[in-house]
Amino acid sequence: MTPSRRHFLLGAAALSAAVATPEMVRAAIAQDVAADWSLAAADLETDIAPRAMRLIHGRAPVGLQGTLFRNGPGKFRRPGGSVTHWFDGDGLMRSFDIRDGHATLSARFADTPKRRHEAALDAVVTPGFGTPGDARARVGSNDDANAANTAVMVAGDKIWALWEGGSPLEMDAGTLATERFVTLRADLRGMPFQAHPRRAPDGTIWNVGSHGDRVVVWHLDAAGGLIDARVLDLPRASYFHDFAATDRHLIFVLQPWVFERTGMPFSSQFAWKPEMGTQVVMVDKADLGRMRVFDLPAFSFFHLGDGWAEADGTIRFDLAAGKDVTFAVDGAKVIVQGRGPMPGEPSHLALITLRPDGRAEMTATDVTAEFPKGDPRRAGLKRDLTVHVAGEGGGRPLPTGLAVRDWSTGRSHGFDFGETHVVEEMVFVPKSGATAERDAWLVGPSINLKTGVTELHAFDVAGIEDGPIATWAADVALPAGFHGVWKG
């Protein structure tokens, strides 16, 4: 049997409900009151019509004009059954629009077959990454289970809500109204399109869709039109959420979380086998059949940065590296529960080097990190800076701050909001007319747990440690999102 994403559709969906152990019951009694941070996975019941945000700190940066689109789960619980894993809530597209110093927030749920079916039943029944689903599920294709909840891509004048096991879901960039699942070519209908497409220096977009030990490589133009799609065989059937790319290469990191059995939820199909180590596969964009495999000791990951090649052929890319898959399996459930201790350890910022002679090494830092981001003007090209969220690992889950790492000096600078904020991914927005890496803003939200509302922050990359240069507050808290993109 070929281990693959197709088992997403083949597994026995009706699994029994989780059995409560005495330990779980005791823990629940001990922490009966939901923690402050549970706002991060609270349910949003309705769409948010466009509403002004209030400038509560600093001054709006002159020249910062555009829209931050962000996606992430926004609804988890229904009376007849609920999502049990953070990755499986209904996709909620948010728009933070900044014009002439004013910020406007709107948010709209992706109108998916999954959400329609579950709204009609008033029960979450569809299997997902970590949610088993039940016999009431209605899944005739990948896209019937598509939560459209992970990331967002700009495609011409549209935006695409991305999941990782199905098609992009096209939305109107102005109204956030759902329009259609995107079929890039009739014979490729329903092929997976993952949540982390990468823009190349030539303006084209590369993405992948994973299917066991096979992967479809998508190559699109800037408007989202298909240039080419090819299927490649990889050395192992590993779960991966992201890939990296240089100007000339695609890089697949194959952690030792490998397919072992069919069944649902999807994550239950994989077994953590650290003895296998982690493989890094480098593929030539110009000749996808040309593949080189590097070996590293075992680590886990969700997110990689863009890569670059140096003059001698050395390739480097940054990432948030974990020790194992405890977060993916168990930690993300705690976030939906909104209470209880967080198992496992947070991931750390690291840099991987692939040498021309076939050796590979990973340089780990002691900085906790997720959502590594680089200067989009340098995507696939040499750069010094990585920005990322930070501060996780204290008394509660989820980041409390952000930081920038300069790989040329080995120094990190950061800003921490403290335990009263859940800090979300920040995107890198270059200042117009400027070229240096530090000539950029970081824009992204946090949930202020003290005031119970979502805030939007702008930082100057050159002075992150000074805190936000502008902060706008909404009059509502949105649950924490996953990934965003800036449209200037």
Added chain:
Amino acid sequence: MTRFVHIAAAALMISTAAHAEPDVTQTSLALTFDVGADTGRIMVALFDSAEAYAGRGAPVAQSMVDVAAGQRGAAFSDLKPGTYAAKIFHDVDGDGQMDTNPFGMPTEPYAFTNNARGNMGPAGWDRANVTVTGAVVQTISLK
């Protein structure tokens, strides 16, 4: 080929010999198709038992709808009163096959009576069966 696709494709690979006239009588099932493409043809196989529907018996009737020629419906008349379920697929490119993508998933629309969806596979008899005692009409989405 995956089990899912195998079942879906095999179940829907039905003969194109029969062509029902849209003549609705006392005990009948009329299906109207809401299509996403105006090309090719729609194949319909009608079963009168869970056993046959599951692949352990022949369809009680079949129909081919010439979409390219403007047809959008199939009618099965003079049925014995009872329960029935149909498997339907739109052969958009008219090549006689249910096409699949490189990962084995169907790329041409398929459906079942009641617009039933399966649970990680084709809809079962329990979801697709229709009680036909008079003239029953359904609109089936093939988009």
